[in-house]
Amino acid sequence: MYKRILIPSDGSETSQRAILAGVEFAREVGAEVVGLTVTPEFHVLSTNSDMIEDTPEQFAAAGEGRARSILAAIDGAAREAGLPCRLEHAVDDDPYAAIVAAAERLGCDLIVMASHGRRGLKGLLLGSETQKVLVHSRVPVLVHR
Template identity: 30%
Template structure:
């Protein structure tokens, strides 16, 4: 089945950019559009009330969102110069995997391509694996790049 719309979650890690390279190849082969998405997540171990009383944390979140928007716009511009149709989205205030799956549905994506940091053992248990959660929750095919 040819893919028409590819969703690519992006953060500032090298593995996310590796996933982006795979997405470009597949998008080019199928003449598909690309939606780039970044997650601006609050710390799941800290309650919302803490953010109301801690302006420095709130500033950190705004800075993270500004950085994510800048990263997405830079990638969008690069991809558009290469002839791709590109959209961007920011996910806010939801767990990353839920946000990724929700955005995939909203934009009618038919493939998700994402990097996996390859955490294992206790790190995976404590931090969870966004890629694993997306695999579990998505009804779409998911290509995981390691």
Template identity: 40%
Template sequence: MFKRILVATDGSTLSKKAVASAIALAAQNDADLVALNVVPRYPRSYFEGSMTFSPEDIGRVEKQWAEKAQAMLDTVSARAKESGVRVKTATANSDLVAESIIAAAKKHKSDLIVMASHGRKGIKRLLLGSETQHVLAHSALPVLVLR
């Protein structure tokens, strides 16, 4: 039924469950899997006027975030391969998580997006809104939401 499934992961416990379900679904459908992590940009504007960070410091932090994301995706890739699933990993560098997920699904010609019902916790979720809800509202593709 599905040929290419995109799974969005942020490394949270619930997101790991979504990854496991996406791998199982891909295996059942003999589908390819694309594992995506959206890496945020360093929040430069929050510190304007109060603290000064050099471009090197900012670059170092962003590199650490990218390396952490790649390590997480490498783990997903290994789990998928153990299940006999063809897998590709991708990262997007953006603060626009939902838009990045939708764009990646289009870019990789996915026919299903799998994601957790939420990943952010507490005040961040209240301030930023639900990325999952945004994907559900704006994606032309089917979205499987897991909790």
């Protein structure tokens, strides 16, 4: 049924749990795993202190290092389960858009991702990348909490 499962991660604890659940599900159905992480673009004017203090090159290098670390967790879980795994790093200010685009571009037939469970005003103000993926994706999404 599912042949290629996209598992995006931001490196958070809830994402780590979703990685394990997604890899286990992929193992059960015999699917390939595609790991994805998204880092923001560099902006000269920003409220992000890393962007203010770094040059574009330093910011990009730090983003690459963080992405490698996040993707290593997905790769390690997939290897442990004996599954093929492809790793992707996208640079985009809208993680949900990068997730949806990667799922379509790579021919994924399921996205497994975490929900941070923000509710009320905090959820409204911060938004939810998971919610945005659910709204914009044509690929089915399995949300892990």
